[in-house]
Amino acid sequence: MRVDRARLEAFVERAFGDVGAAMTASLVVLGDRLGLYRALASNGPSTSAELAALTGTSERHVREWLRAQAAAFYVDYDHASGRYGLSPEQAAVFADDSGTACMLGGFQLAVAAGRAVDRLEDSFRSGAGLGWHEHDRGVSEGTARFFRPAYATHLVGTWIPSLGGVAERLERGARVADVGCGHGVSTMLMARAFPASTFTGFDDHEPSIGAANRAAHAAGLAGRCRFEARGAKDFPLEGWDLVAFLDCLHDMGDPVGALRHARRALADGGTVMVVEPRAGDAVTDNLTPVGRVYYAASALVCTPASLAQEVGAALGAQAGESRLGEVFAAAGFGHVRKAAETRHHMVLEARTT
């Protein structure tokens, strides 16, 4: 087949745009680390000299950073005044880490995951895995920040209420295990919403557990919300009313073993909640802008992580409901229900009875 000139031009243009996006990603991380976006948001439209003075940075570096941001339309530039500023929408995405439109975590994750490219080259050739602990620290921190907006929006307002009787049980006082909790974002959101209940987050990534314990302490939740460095198959079988897995089951080497352990760990009438990226069963279902992000993260982080562990099931971040249903069935759950679907996530619920 011969090359079609027009189609080639269009595709090269698209790929060139992606080169720009990839290069800009590191600059977004710099803007986040140096407080450049936050200073622009609080100071209003600024010259490069003003922004450099506000942030204790070098003017010439900042000037070029601002030009690159303007070319990406991440920052607005006013030619007449020579000032750069953030619209309310740009500020919501780049300057407000606690807001639910924040995208800084995604950029941090993307740039940090890219640092593993040499080791991934070896893994791809040998078939070996690459664990979370072998990545740059920005991978786990970026992941926590990346998912926080969705968890803050949906976890206690939509997902938990979608489970049969669980919200009521947590309001009365229940024991919750948050397995694969990372930095504990989900654990702490639940702990704040349900003050009568106690929460324990488990993750085998020790630096994340350290960060989670510090955050719980700082938030004044340390009495009811604690974190332990344990894997998904060795947390205590202590009769949990809810065992939650948020965006982590597919990262596990042995998801069947993890769910089997969770089933044994449930109290009478307890519930397992598995939150996973919302994805179709067929690859073609997921060839979308969102699916692009999740497949890329899966190839860089999730799949290598699973392959680095016992069994190495490597479900991938977009396993789909059917495949996940098979995992539940293999773990001994007779019935699984899709309890909720939100923009990027699906919630699966299983019980022993």
Next chain:
Amino acid sequence: MIEREKIEDLVAQVLHVPRADVGPGKRLCDLAELDSLSLVEIASAMDDAFGVRVPGDDLTTLLTVSELADLVAKAPVR
């Protein structure tokens, strides 16, 4: 009390729900199918109208109109 009514107007407008559905005890997540961007809209509108910050990690979805009014009442006058 005036402010509670202003907040109810604001919530109805941002979430595109009938004004009559919005009462003081209603939680935001019970009023509409919220997405992360509607929370940003609520926070931005509250900031605009009252100069009050509603952070996304404050479990905004669970806030009731009364609690939003409390935030306004407790906020430093500026």
